[in-house]
Amino acid sequence: MSEFKGSIVPLVTPFKNGQIDEAAMERLIERQIAAGSHGLSVGGTTGEPGTLSLEERKYLIELAVKLIKGRVPLLAGTGTLRLDETLEITRFAQKVGAAGALVITPYYIKPNQEGLYRFFGQVAQAVPDFPIVLYNIPGRAGVEIKVETAARLRRDFPNIIGLKHSSKDVEYVSELLRTAGRDFRVFCGLEALTFPMMCVGAVGTIAATANWLPQETAQMCQLTLEGKYQEALELHYYGLEANDAIFWDTNPIPLKTVLSWMGLLEKEWRAPLGPTTPEIEARLRRMAESYGLIPKKEPHPPVLTDPAKKEYV
Numbered sequence: 638m639s640e641f642k643g644s645i646v647p648l649v650t651p652f653k654n655g656q657i658d659e660a661a662m663e664r665l666i667e668r669q670i671a672a673g674s675h676g677l678s679v680g681g682t683t684g685e686p687g688t689l690s691l692e693e694r695k696y697l698i699e700l701a702v703k704l705i706k707g708r709v710p711l712l713a714g715t716g717t718l719r720l721d722e723t724l725e726i727t728r729f730a731q732k733v734g735a736a737g738a739l740v741i742t743p744y745y746i747k748p749n750q751e752g753l754y755r756f757f758g759q760v761a762q763a764v765p766d767f768p769i770v771l772y773n774i775p776g777r778a779g780v781e782i783k784v785e786t787a788a789r790l791r792r793d794f795p796n797i798i799g800l801k802h803s804s805k806d807v808e809y810v811s812e813l814l815r816t817a818g819r820d821f822r823v824f825c826g827l828e829a830l831t832f833p834m835m836c837v838g839a840v841g842t843i844a845a846t847a848n849w850l851p852q853e854t855a856q857m858c859q860l861t862l863e864g865k866y867q868e869a870l871e872l873h874y875y876g877l878e879a880n881d882a883i884f885w886d887t888n889p890i891p892l893k894t895v896l897s898w899m900g901l902l903e904k905e906w907r908a909p910l911g912p913t914t915p916e917i918e919a920r921l922r923r924m925a926e927s928y929g930l931i932p933k934k935e936p937h938p939p940v941l942t943d944p945a946k947k948e949y950v
């Protein structure tokens with residue numbers, strides 16, 4: 638139950654000609670494991686689950702289990718806004734060998750807290766031996782899992798082991814750990830706040846930036862877990878521009894754009910996500926060059942207009 642900690646990377650879902658690209662998925666997973674990521678996740682926000690069919694979501698989980706081969710734990714994103722679908726995907730994830738499920742707050746519907754308690758409670762009861770991590774992302778879901786609700790769920794359902802917190806509210810983490818117990822496993826879900834949240838007791842992060850910077854993210858988490866805060870702080874500052882760049886357009890558009898330049902996947906995402914602008918691409922290129930993700934372009938050669946080969950710049 639306690640195998641989740643550190644950098645659990647929410648992988649993008651690579652597409653080729655509209656279909657899930659198995660070869661690209663393998664490249665992404667191998668790169669992550671080689672870099673020392675503590676765990677992987679599919680079907681999180683970054684994985685565009687809202688545009689995948691039920692069958693595709695199950696296929697993606699099964700594919701990830703097959704490719705990971707037990708080397709790191711897989712936290713499968715299994716939540717939808719429907720209880721029946723969430724139960725189906727969660728049961729499937731357990732059956733095929735995921736290590737746990739990340740279950741998002743049912744979005745759009747704006748359930749009240751009692752509704753959330755019952756929804757998550759039914760999911761937990763359906764898979765009593767399967768670790769569940771609640772996914773609190775009020776900005777996208779339109780509703781927050783209140784501290785009291787999360788603590789109540791933790792108390793009543795032992796397999797609800799933690800919560801991913803995608804919000805700028807750092808105080809929430811302290812309040813949650815105080816109320817639910819310090820051994821409840823909180824994961825930061827907003828890249829730039831990984832270090833601050835881990836300093837108050839979160840055990841790791843589920844951050845899209847780790848798709849670009851897997852080693853640095855895993856190291857920052859590991860150092861923080863070991864109490865080496867000064868070294869971790871350096872990595873916190875190192876990653877700030879990349880963290881910001883994730884949101885220069887809707888996640889995962891910037892992420893996939895750069896990963897495509899790195900030769901890891903096609904530059905494809907699904908509607909309703911649209912193309913980004915040339916201005917954002919130019920900024921992304923500069924950012925990616927500065928982190929060494931892509932080689933620096935050769936400086937433009939000087940213009941030679943003179944037959945004597947005199948250079949005019």
Ligand SMILES: O=C(O)C1=N[C@H](C(=O)O)C[C@H](O)C1
Nearest residue numbers: 647681682683826844845888
């Ligand atoms: O996919 C995720 O998990 C995350 N998605 C968030 C978002 O896109 O809003 C941000 C964070 O990187 C984790």
